[in-house]
Amino acid sequence: MTATANRKLVDTCLRVFCDSEKLAGLVHSQTKSKIELRACGNPVLKLLLHLSNAIKNREGDFDLVVQRLDDLIALATEKFYAFPFKDVPPCWRDLFREASLLKFSALAVKGMWAHRNESFDLRTPSEEQMDEMVKTIDMALIMAGPPPSSDGQEQITSVFDLLQEIHEESIQLPKHDSPRKRRKVDGDTGVWHDRFPTSGVFEPSVLKPISKWSEPSFDEFEKYMLHPKDDHIGPEPLVIEGALKHWPARTKHPWKSPAYLLSKTIGGRRLVPIELGRTYVDEGWGQKIITFKEFIEHYILDPKSSALATGYLAQHDLFAQIPSLREDIAIPDYCFTSPPPPHHSSPLAEKHSKLAPLDEPLLNAWFGPARTISPLHTDPYHNILSQVVGRKYIRLYAPNESEKLYARGVEDGGVDMGNTSSLDIGLLVGWDDSEEERKEANERFPLFQEAEFMDCILEEGECLYIPVGWWHYVRSLTVSFSVSFWFN
Numbered sequence: 001m002t003a004t005a006n007r008k009l010v011d012t013c014l015r016v017f018c019d020s021e022k023l024a025g026l027v028h029s030q031t032k033s034k035i036e037l038r039a040c041g042n043p044v045l046k047l048l049l050h051l052s053n054a055i056k057n058r059e060g061d062f063d064l065v066v067q068r069l070d071d072l073i074a075l076a077t078e079k080f081y082a083f084p085f086k087d088v089p090p091c092w093r094d095l096f097r098e099a100s101l102l103k104f105s106a107l108a109v110k111g112m113w114a115h116r117n118e119s120f121d122l123r124t125p126s127e128e129q130m131d132e133m134v135k136t137i138d139m140a141l142i143m144a145g146p147p148p149s150s151d152g153q154e155q156i157t158s159v160f161d162l163l164q165e166i167h168e169e170s171i172q173l174p175k176h177d178s179p180r181k182r183r184k185v186d187g188d189t190g191v192w193h194d195r196f197p198t199s200g201v202f203e204p205s206v207l208k209p210i211s212k213w214s215e216p217s218f219d220e221f222e223k224y225m226l227h228p229k230d231d232h233i234g235p236e237p238l239v240i241e242g243a244l245k246h247w248p249a250r251t252k253h254p255w256k257s258p259a260y261l262l263s264k265t266i267g268g269r270r271l272v273p274i275e276l277g278r279t280y281v282d283e284g285w286g287q288k289i290i291t292f293k294e295f296i297e298h299y300i301l302d303p304k305s306s307a308l309a310t311g312y313l314a315q316h317d318l319f320a321q322i323p324s325l326r327e328d329i330a331i332p333d334y335c336f337t338s339p340p341p342p343h344h345s346s347p348l349a350e351k352h353s354k355l356a357p358l359d360e361p362l363l364n365a366w367f368g369p370a371r372t373i374s375p376l377h378t379d380p381y382h383n384i385l386s387q388v389v390g391r392k393y394i395r396l397y398a399p400n401e402s403e404k405l406y407a408r409g410v411e412d413g414g415v416d417m418g419n420t421s422s423l424d425i426g427l428l429v430g431w432d433d434s435e436e437e438r439k440e441a442n443e444r445f446p447l448f449q450e451a452e453f454m455d456c457i458l459e460e461g462e463c464l465y466i467p468v469g470w471w472h473y474v475r476s477l478t479v480s481f482s483v484s485f486w487f488n
């Protein structure tokens, strides 16, 4: 019941997020954080403690408390721009996270606790208050990363579960309302569609089809990898049919249904990072963080009329962020086989073979409209790319074709793009641009046409095994949702 969820949520905020001892720990910890935060002035930490007490004791003007917390978040954000993202000193991440959790607490207490006495007014927060709460805590996760302790991570997960519960409770309509009305989430189109459109865009012909195998067993797949046809090349890509049959995402919890995805994301309020622009090597490419609902509404369901750039939720660990979606899928057994070391010798292969073994496969979501393009690149892991919704054209080149594929190098700013090719396959093959442009591009990259490839259209429900180091170019033909499982 919402009342219980409300109570638990407020309790977590007051007991955990506003815990002065935890915040004081930040002040007194012997880490670099302390020194750096001290350098910017102990007042920052004092203010944090002061605001936390104000929330805990429900003293003062909460709007003002939120404003001061916004100032602290802005101070931390400024530092995020002063460093490459991965080098942002932990203290600024800590400040961002703690100030955000306090802001969340202030919003939650304000939205749900009406009186200043010990009894709850069991009020359901308004839509706007829910929007603001979810945004605040999701931004903290995305910008600052999850809290370092597993306790801290569990607390955040349970807060999202409670918010989900409160949301579900709030959309329960009285019995006499029709089910049709229940699904109404979108003001413009009235009702969310029950499934994403299946219409497609231009479809390249498959010229060198990759072999297919229906549900190989664990042993059969391991043998396939260990005893390749050509010893110089090693295991080749393989389309695996039937392996996703039992995934809830393909059966009772259909990811092809926008309404289902929205229901899992607190009514589409969860934030996701989106890549914008044709491909990540194009000029003008960028990223932004938007709500799941905005993404589905503007970039997936209505990509043309919105006149926006293509948006792609690409290479994002959505399942760490939303664990209930993780329950709709299963790591394919194939990821637990022991693949052979790279068969070819190259600096890239050397780098791959030095990577520490993963404890668990790395999961990533790839969700977007028709015509997202992942340019030709390699990854340092084997991959089972699983197609949950829609279809994709995929073209692969063996590692020993690398000289014909014009890998980029270290670019301005020191970013190593050695795993990404300079080639725009769509342009070179003539799918996307004029004949003249195609010719010109081929003159610039004369070896490209000699490179041997294999290709496929990965259909809904199929997986593609991509061996480590193989170049791949991926182009969605319809709305598409794939999950990649990287393993070694």
Ligand SMILES: O=C(O)CCC(=O)C(=O)O
Pocket (backbone or CB within 6 Å): 366, 372, 373, 374, 379, 383, 385, 472, 474, 475, 482, 484
């Ligand atoms: O599906 C895509 O767009 C790219 C997938 C990919 O590159 C991968 O899973 O490694």
Ligand SMILES: [Fe+2]
Pocket (backbone or CB within 6 Å): 377, 378, 379, 472
């Ligand atoms: Fe990849």
